[in-house]
Amino acid sequence: MSITDAVKRVIVGRRLASAQLGETLLPKRIALPIFASDALSSVAYAPDEILVTLSLAGMVGYGFSIPIGIAVGALMLVVVASYRQTVHAYPNGGGTYEVVTTNLGPTGGLMVASSLLVDYVLTVAVSVSSGVQNAEAMMPFIQGHEGIVAAVVIVFLMTVNLRGLRDSGAFFAVPTYLFIAGVGCMVVWGLFQMLVLGHPLRAETAGYTAVGTSSYDPLTGFAMIVLLARTFSSGCAALTGVEAISNGVPNFRKPKSKNAATTLLMLGVIAVSMLLGILAMARMTGIKMIDPSSGSYFVTPDGRHITTGATTVMGQLGRAVFDPSFPFGFYFLVTMTMVILFLAANTAFNGFPTLGSILSRDGWLPRQLHTRGDRLAYSNGIMTLAGGAVVLVLVFNASVTALIQMYVIGVFISFTLSQYGMIKHWTRHLTTETDRGARAAMKRSRVINAVGMVMTACVLVIVVLSKFLHGAWLAMLAIAVLFMMMQQIHRHYDQVREETSNIDPSDLALPSRVRAVVMVNTLNKPTVKAIQFAKATQPSELVAVTVAVDPDETAEVIAEWEANDLSVPLRVIDSPFRQITQPFLDYVRAMVSENPRDIVCVYIPEYVVGHWWEQILHNQTALMIRTRLHFMKGVMVTSVPYQLRSSKILMDRYRARERDRARAVVRR
């Protein structure tokens, strides 16, 4: 089993054939990087967004970065503690969607699903945008073209995923560890230089003064509180992806739950340490960030105004710590940051179609997305995701600051509902559990989940209130629209099921006779094939029908008909207004009403071609007639395909795809 599948299962919470599973269980050291790229990558942009938001209050704001970081870190540990309960409760793995559906019913599950779908799109947009901004630290010429560059990266990820990613454990594990190592070295070496060697490290923005648009009034302070709330909300982006491990429990080596819980704790500790380490270094090196679009600007020591944004925190830190003595360290850090951000985006390309497939199984999305083997399902999902993300990065020109206003809402909706589901889970189990020790453990778990729920719900409220007008409304609208759309689809499927089930004796009545009609335009090989096929079915009556649109053409068809001995009568229908479809439909309708107990079977010769543009040149009338015939009761429509030589091209391509697909499937 490849890692791609492991990631899929993480989100899906569903088993493959057990025969395949035993041999591929993951040790903690491999599971951590697989499930952590999303969660760890967000520490690459969370510090930037904390500093950018604080800059609205000017120089005074930056003083709050460490407290905000500690608050985010504390929240992260609470969420980790909560999800450790889920890990123990669902040792077979429970995707958030499935845990919530089980405990809160389908409406709750659907709300989580809508939130997750929207958040997948934002994960791609935010991660890729941040990756591009980090790349700018190395490649300044990107500046001004961020939107296009990000769109190209997304299209590249889409293409790779459409072709089927041939990845391995190392592909995910190596860059994740290199990223952790890079940030660790940067922090340790930086602190060593400053605290032990006494070298003061200065970031490129250290000498600047940031001028913001909010003012800090110590007496009323309300504006500052609002600003801190917004900063905290932006910092909460660091929590995205934490839930991944809890869903992937079945992939861990035994004892599964224990190992998964330990890995989760490790993830939490590493993420919090990185976040706080980066924030501390940023403070010590004097990094300042601004959001030029909000009206903030820098003043340089010599009095110039700078109204463009600064390099990313990671880029500035890398340069300050490594650049003079060890430039490789800078390039390494920035490259690894970029790679892990693109990898994080890539996980969404697995998660989105997989969740789509589950939703489809439950009847919330078109059913044809369900069958996992069919290329169609995943292709549609991958393209929808990429399309949404490309629109976002182009509209917001890949500005993480703008995109992050929409992010996090979905994550916290699913956190909160997931914790609420866990409370219900424990309460339900407590009604049957009699063992005192087990009861005590359950009650303790319930308390942890309750704390988690209260905290995440509060954060959700803070996020909604502080970001609503800045863009969160758009994400909420998207979630609501998805929610209603999926409900509508479900209702439709229910109606159809109700309408088509309950087979009664009248459905089993056998039609008395089959009367066959062959549609004839010209008498050529495809038509002859249709006639011979129709004859082979031995209908009670067989007639060929042509519509007389052009007198010359009709005369020619009749002459050819007589020249070839087809032993089928040709009926010519008059068309005073030179239509084809209408007179033919009228003819069939008359046949049906003549004898309603018979079936009329209409044979249509169809051309099979190899190029899309050839497709436009053929079968259009046939398509229209078939569509319209479908509305008549007692009629069935048979296509008799005639393979033109050019169809070989397309057939060969289909065959090649089948082989590729089969090979890819076997390898999993």
Place this chain on the structure above:
Amino acid sequence: MSITDAVKRVIVGRRLASAQLGETLLPKRIALPIFASDALSSVAYAPDEILVTLSLAGMVGYGFSIPIGIAVGALMLVVVASYRQTVHAYPNGGGTYEVVTTNLGPTGGLMVASSLLVDYVLTVAVSVSSGVQNAEAMMPFIQGHEGIVAAVVIVFLMTVNLRGLRDSGAFFAVPTYLFIAGVGCMVVWGLFQMLVLGHPLRAETAGYTAVGTSSYDPLTGFAMIVLLARTFSSGCAALTGVEAISNGVPNFRKPKSKNAATTLLMLGVIAVSMLLGILAMARMTGIKMIDPSSGSYFVTPDGRHITTGATTVMGQLGRAVFDPSFPFGFYFLVTMTMVILFLAANTAFNGFPTLGSILSRDGWLPRQLHTRGDRLAYSNGIMTLAGGAVVLVLVFNASVTALIQMYVIGVFISFTLSQYGMIKHWTRHLTTETDRGARAAMKRSRVINAVGMVMTACVLVIVVLSKFLHGAWLAMLAIAVLFMMMQQIHRHYDQVREETSNIDPSDLALPSRVRAVVMVNTLNKPTVKAIQFAKATQPSELVAVTVAVDPDETAEVIAEWEANDLSVPLRVIDSPFRQITQPFLDYVRAMVSENPRDIVCVYIPEYVVGHWWEQILHNQTALMIRTRLHFMKGVMVTSVPYQLRSSKILMDRYRARERDRARAVVRR
């Protein structure tokens, strides 16, 4: 017969049922406005473009407006004389495309057709843009939004034409006569005021000085010659539409050819008089026009610079002549100008799809566009035309000056080829004609057509040379692309015909047996219907096949199958990788190769629904399977439609459309 049809026939040159024709032959007084709106409307913008182009040379340029007008008028009379020969030679009416195809072969005809198709798009764009600019004289708030307003007008014309225009003779005749009357009154009343009453009339731009970008050097003069050539080319827009009458000869009362020739002469005289009258009035009232986008500007008497374009010539003249004493005259003139321009655009909405239908009949365009009665054909043509014109007016912001650079090329290609075709026509007839009088007449006609050909060919060269870099290259590229595309389509149809004709005895071999397969997903009413229909055809073998994607669902299908006595075996195909399409196709492929002399008939139950979004929710897998089955020889695919309740909505809509269509067709 309505006027719409008359206009169609003008372009098509083709008869309706003769029974209908006798009662509706047109007297000259009705035929003139029907066939003249396009040709006369161009005198509304030709003077503007002459003055705008001359303004590049500054004040000195305007002095050439009358000589240029006389040259255009002379050319118009030559073209009229040439087409009078066509009228006599083709008393049954010959569309330019058909005359050229007959005399010069299909390549010439195709070149004319490509030119005409491109010119139809430009007719719509230019006429509507000019109409909007004239409307600005009354409604100044349009300024700055010309592109959008023009696009809205085009979409309105499209909608009207898609719904089927219910027009009458008066609808075309009245505004055309009112326009002629309006311009006539304006010229006569203006001259009377100036020459008899001695009132000097001054246009609003009379006091301005125009500063151009070209300089007139009397010694070398080359720049001026180039400029005059460009001006003449722009003025030639006045000639568009002249050929209409020659194509509509069969619609005239007897003696057809004579009446048509007289009407053509009347049209020429009226158009030339109007053009020269307007140019003379413009000169006398001191009208100046500039093209701000080329860098020209106005200087007012008090020294201000004006860099926006002036009101249209028609608007300025109307104001100068009527405004102080009789403002109604101004509004009337401008409104009629606008209306006739929109009517001219509307004629293209008939001409374009009709020409498309003819090209389709001859195998140059997709064949389904041929059948005139089918709504599809005309809808596609109308929407293509509107789409192209909307793009043009939006890209060029409805600037007539920009659009006219592309115009006229196509008209002169078809003029030149048409005259060349006529020369061939006379030469061919001279080889057989023995009567001396007739020979003399033919020789005289051939001389006239030769003069016409030489003149139009020279103008074509002048137009191409003087406008190529200003936009004509785009029109020529479009013509070339259309030309090659239609050749490619023709080649494809030829190949297919060659591949599918010549029915040989092997085609007549009857398959030995029919083996039927019913595709089963769930056992419901649609599936039962498919099974019962399949049974009714009494195949030699009948089997129901389901793919086991989900073990629970499969178990349910098997249980239901056993509960209902369907007397058909159910085969369950294993799908190790949870695909549906692939295992099913493999199964059918195995059946076919087992016994190649049999046919396999696959029955697919299909859901018939009423809304487009419901369509997305059903039949997708069926569609994919059907598409793939078409590539297998010896397989036919039968859709057994099951009409869900919601399908009634769509069926009712189809029925209503049929009734509308039938009514519209009968009325013609």
